[in-house]
Amino acid sequence: MALFRLSAARCLELQKFSAPIILRPLSDASTDLKKVLSEKIPKEQERIKAFRKNYGGTKVGEVTVDMMYGGMRGIKGLVWEPSVLDADEGIRFRGKSIPECQKLLPKAPGGEEPLPEGLFWLLITGDVPTDAQVKAISKEWAARSSIPAHVTKALNDFPKTLHPMTQFSAAITILNSESEFVKAYSSGTKKALYWESVYEDSMNLIAKLPVIAATIYRNTYKNGKGLGSVDSGKDWSWNFANMLGYDNKEFIELMRLYLTIHSDHEGGNVSAHTTHLVGSALSDPYLSFAAGMNGLAGPLHGLANQEVLVWLQKLRAQVGDNPSDDKLKEFIWNTLKSGQVVPGYGHAVLRKTDPRYTCQREFALKHLPNDSLFKLVSQVYKIVPPVLLETGKVKNPWPNVDAHSGVLLQYYGMKEMNYYTVLFGVSRALGVLSALVWDRALGLPIERPKSLSTDLLMKATKAA
Numbered sequence: 192m193a194l195f196r197l198s199a200a201r202c203l204e205l206q207k208f209s210a211p212i213i214l215r216p217l218s219d220a221s222t223d224l225k226k227v228l229s230e231k232i233p234k235e236q237e238r239i240k241a242f243r244k245n246y247g248g249t250k251v252g253e254v255t256v257d258m259m260y261g262g263m264r265g266i267k268g269l270v271w272e273p274s275v276l277d278a279d280e281g282i283r284f285r286g287k288s289i290p291e292c293q294k295l296l297p298k299a300p301g302g303e304e305p306l307p308e309g310l311f312w313l314l315i316t317g318d319v320p321t322d323a324q325v326k327a328i329s330k331e332w333a334a335r336s337s338i339p340a341h342v343t344k345a346l347n348d349f350p351k352t353l354h355p356m357t358q359f360s361a362a363i364t365i366l367n368s369e370s371e372f373v374k375a376y377s378s379g380t381k382k383a384l385y386w387e388s389v390y391e392d393s394m395n396l397i398a399k400l401p402v403i404a405a406t407i408y409r410n411t412y413k414n415g416k417g418l419g420s421v422d423s424g425k426d427w428s429w430n431f432a433n434m435l436g437y438d439n440k441e442f443i444e445l446m447r448l449y450l451t452i453h454s455d456h457e458g459g460n461v462s463a464h465t466t467h468l469v470g471s472a473l474s475d476p477y478l479s480f481a482a483g484m485n486g487l488a489g490p491l492h493g494l495a496n497q498e499v500l501v502w503l504q505k506l507r508a509q510v511g512d513n514p515s516d517d518k519l520k521e522f523i524w525n526t527l528k529s530g531q532v533v534p535g536y537g538h539a540v541l542r543k544t545d546p547r548y549t550c551q552r553e554f555a556l557k558h559l560p561n562d563s564l565f566k567l568v569s570q571v572y573k574i575v576p577p578v579l580l581e582t583g584k585v586k587n588p589w590p591n592v593d594a595h596s597g598v599l600l601q602y603y604g605m606k607e608m609n610y611y612t613v614l615f616g617v618s619r620a621l622g623v624l625s626a627l628v629w630d631r632a633l634g635l636p637i638e639r640p641k642s643l644s645t646d647l648l649m650k651a652t653k654a655a
């Protein structure tokens with residue numbers, strides 16, 4: 192059934208509500224992100240108000256019984272501004288593909304990969320930022336980066352055996368002692384102004400995440416020693432890499448790419464949807480994002496980047512570095528027969544190779560073409576898809592983002608695979624917190640979809 196069947200006149204009318212991006216001459220663009228947003232938000236509120244007035248009753252989809260039992264796949268039930276995912280083409284950040292972002296977004300001096308600060312500006316405003324705007328964000332995040340003593344103490348007290356994602360989520364949760372939104376809410380701030388303190392919390396949280404994440408890394412794997420400090424003249428990724436203890440220029444470039452591409456994947460994935468859902472109860476950004484991180488820590492979502500390396504190590508141990516295609520195929524079938532998934536492959540929405548995989552592969556081809564693990568990952572890319580197709584049930588046999596990130600990190604010496612999901616989490620903040628600011632700017636209500644029991648659903652289908 193065609194959705195949105197509209198007359199030509201209605202289409203023309205609808206055009207009034209599109210084209211939100213206003214191109215300004217680059218020279219007079221403000222470097223004050225909050226000011227830029229405070230100009231955009233009222234216009235966007237008006238545009239959406241008018242759109243809802245005219246089209247509020249228009250149907251955009253159907254819900255089937257299978258969708259309800261099947262993880263709500265394909266149900267259009269959320270508005271998410273920063274990015275949209277196409278099943279074949281992959282992610283577009285505010286309409287821009289990953290290669291377009293790599294081309295258009297500002298780079299560090301001498302660098303080739305986009306700075307995540309620029310991607311954040313794009314995600315939250317819809318505009319490609321200037322160099323000056325990106326520099327202003329780097330400076331602002333450096334200035335907001337210090338973490339309170341109780342968070343440092345908690346991190347230092349955690350047992351080293353506690354999974355890094357658990358440490359990460361717990362530290363973010365207790366960082367809510369600093370929430371500006373909590374203060375604003377309890378002092379009776381008007382709903383229309385909630386976005387301002389959510390913005391402050393989001394900027395503070397993003398700024399502090401590298402310090403938290405690097406502290407976890409140094410504590411868990413390096414005896415708590417050697418945590419570098421933030422340099423206000425450097426970018427977010429440089430500072431993060433430096434605090435982790437990596438000064439290799441290529442690794443810093445990898446971090447810039449990594450933190451850019453893991454940021455957002457529209458609104459329905461577990462970490463994004465959870466952050467949005469918890470935020471809808473007006474839980475502050477720290478609590479909302481920590482909830483999202485608990486979802487990212489699941490093996491079917493972000494933890495898959497750790498699982499891929501665990502799986503590759505098992506594979507190497509069993510079949511060596513240069514297995515024949517047949518040996519590799521046998522190993523993959525054994526994984527499947529033992530009831531496990533092949534980590535890093537498949538996706539709930541994508542139906543082609545994830546462009547986030549492709550750009551990491553291109554990075555590897557440029558910087559580490561002869562690495563033995565990269566060669567193995569490339570061979571796996573050739574063998575896994577036909578095997579998964581042969582099962583007859585996997586809807587997408589192609590690799591996702593997690594199939595390639597670990598090999599790059601290993602190459603530069605970051606071998607602690609249990610840590611990898613934390614890197615994903617630091618990046619994910621950029622997308623989900625951009626969306627959270629807009630959730631409050633648009634005054635979205637508490638989320639509360641309707642559920643039915645099986646008995647009621649059976650009755651409803653008989654009546655239909």
Ligand code: CMX
Pocket residue numbers: 460490491492493494495527531532533534535536537538539540579584585586587591592593
């Ligand atoms: N290996 C083995 N089986 C797989 C598979 C894989 N990589 N991908 C899907 N399947 C199976 C499913 O488990 C399901 O089996 P059952 O019917 O027996 O339950 C069947 O194929 C159909 O699943 P699907 O519709 O193709 O996939 P879903 O939308 O249900 O799940 C995902 C998507 C990502 C959870 C799944 O592909 C998977 O488990 N992949 C491996 C884990 C992974 O890489 N996750 C990371 C995703 C990206 C991210 O969020 O970071």
